[in-house]
Amino acid sequence: MADPMKIRANVVGESTEVKVLMSHEMETGQRKDAQGNAIPAWFIQTVAVAHDGKPVLSAQWGPAIAKNPFLAFKFKGGAKGDKIQITWVDSRGEKRTDEALIA
Amino acid sequence: MVKSRREILKSSGGMTLMALLAAAGWLKPGSAAAQAWNKSAFDAKSMDEAMKAFGGGVPVQSKEIIFVSTPDIAENGAVVPISITSSLPKTESIAILIEKNPNMLAGSFDIPPGTEPAISTRVKMGQTSNVYALVKADGRYFVASKEIKVTLGGCGG
Numbered sequence: 001m002a003d004p005m006k007i008r009a010n011v012v013g014e015s016t017e018v019k020v021l022m023s024h025e026m027e028t029g030q031r032k033d034a035q036g037n038a039i040p041a042w043f044i045q046t047v048a049v050a051h052d053g054k055p056v057l058s059a060q061w062g063p064a065i066a067k068n069p070f071l072a073f074k075f076k077g078g079a080k081g082d083k084i085q086i087t088w089v090d091s092r093g094e095k096r097t098d099e100a101l102i103a
Numbered sequence: 104m105v106k107s108r109r110e111i112l113k114s115s116g117g118m119t120l121m122a123l124l125a126a127a128g129w130l131k132p133g134s135a136a137a138q139a140w141n142k143s144a145f146d147a148k149s150m151d152e153a154m155k156a157f158g159g160g161v162p163v164q165s166k167e168i169i170f171v172s173t174p175d176i177a178e179n180g181a182v183v184p185i186s187i188t189s190s191l192p193k194t195e196s197i198a199i200l201i202e203k204n205p206n207m208l209a210g211s212f213d214i215p216p217g218t219e220p221a222i223s224t225r226v227k228m229g230q231t232s233n234v235y236a237l238v239k240a241d242g243r244y245f246v247a248s249k250e251i252k253v254t255l256g257g258c259g260g
Binding site: 026057060063064066069071073074 | 184201
C-alpha cells in the first residue's frame with residue numbers, strides 16, 4: 001500500500017491554495033533493470049480533488065509525471081475547516097484517498 | 104445489495120455500450136467519460152496524433168498562456184517543475200506535452216468553473232525539448248510553447 005499523500009490547503013485571499021505531494025514510483029516502462037529486463041510501467045493515471053464533495057480538479061497523468069508527484073492549484077471559495085479529498089488511481093488499479101482540512 | 108439477474112444484465116449491457124462508444128472515440132474528453140484514462144492521447148507521438156485523440160483541430164498560438172516559474176535549463180530531467188497559467192476566458196482544461204519524450208502527453212488537467220486556470224506540477228524530460236501547454240477554452244484549443252534545456256535526462260537508464 002502506498003504511503004499517504006501530504007496535503008496542504010490554505011486560504012489565500014478569496015481562493016484556497018491546494019498543494020499535494022503523492023508518494024508513487026511513477027515507473028515509465030522505459031527503464032531496464034541490472035539484468036537488462038524492461039521494468040514495467042506503473043504510474044498514477046487519474047487524480048480527482050473534491051472540496052466538500054464537489055470536484056475542483058481532475059487530472060489524467062502519463063508516466064512522464066515525475067516520481068512522487070507534486071500538484072498545486074487554487075480554487076475560489078473554501079473556508080477554514082472545509083474538507084479537501086483527493087483520490088488517485090494508478091495503472092495497476094491501486095487506489096488511494098486522503099483527506100485534509102483547509103487551514 | 105442483492106441485484107436481480109435482470110438488473111445485472113441491464114447494468115453490464117450499459118457498460119459494454121459505454122466501452123464501445125469510448126473505443127470508437129464517440130465520447131470526447133469532458134463528457135461523461137472524462138474520468139476514463141484517455142489512452143490514445145497518452146500514446147500519441149506527435150502533436151497531430153494528440154490533437155486527434157483530444158478531438159480538436161490545430162491549436163491556435165496564444166500569448167494568454169504563460170509558463171510561470173518554469174526553468175529555462177533543468178539540471179535534472181527527472182524532476183522538471185512546470186507551472187502553467189491561462190488567462191483565456193472559460194478555460195476548461197490544461198495539458199502538458201513534451202515534444203521529445205517517448206510519448207508527448209505528460210498530463211492533462213480538467214478545470215471546472217470556480218477553479219483558477221493555473222496548475223503546477225513536476226514532469227520528466229528525456230532530453231532538451233520544446234514543452235507545449237495546450238489549453239482548451241470555450242471549446243477551442245490554444246497552445247504556447249517553451250524550450251527547456253535538460254542537462255541530465257530523466258528517462259531510460
